[in-house]
Amino acid sequence: MALALFSGCSKHEEAQAPAPKQSPARLELFGEELFNERCRDCHIVKDKGGVVGPELSHVGSKRDRRFLEQVIREPAKVYPGTAMPPYDTFSKKQIDSLVDYLSGLK
Numbered sequence: 001m002a003l004a005l006f007s008g009c010s011k012h013e014e015a016q017a018p019a020p021k022q023s024p025a026r027l028e029l030f031g032e033e034l035f036n037e038r039c040r041d042c043h044i045v046k047d048k049g050g051v052v053g054p055e056l057s058h059v060g061s062k063r064d065r066r067f068l069e070q071v072i073r074e075p076a077k078v079y080p081g082t083a084m085p086p087y088d089t090f091s092k093k094q095i096d097s098l099v100d101y102l103s104g105l106k
Contacts (some may be wrong), residue, residue: 031101034094038087045105053084061106068099 035045042053059068070077072095075084090098 065083
């Protein structure tokens with residue numbers, strides 16, 4: 001995809017090109033990919049994953065977005081003594097994508 005955006009384009013044309021929009025489904029996929037890379041070792045979703053953290057297959061029907069974001073960024077504030085590390089280095093986009101994915105688990 002990057003090659004198509006840059007081949008034959010001048011720097012001026014490149015700067016003027018509109019940013020591609022991501023559909024909600026793509027954001028969810030990014031969230032799911034992020035979950036699989038960073039969270040699945042400890043958390044189970046749909047019978048796959050680790051058992052260190054709680055099972056999250058239906059977390060979207062039990063927790064709101066604000067709660068999910070806080071647990072991701074500062075888990076020890078929500079659950080003192082938790083083994084879950086803070087993901088405070090995630091970008092806003094990463095957090096939003098991950099929360100989108102988790103919110104859809106119902």
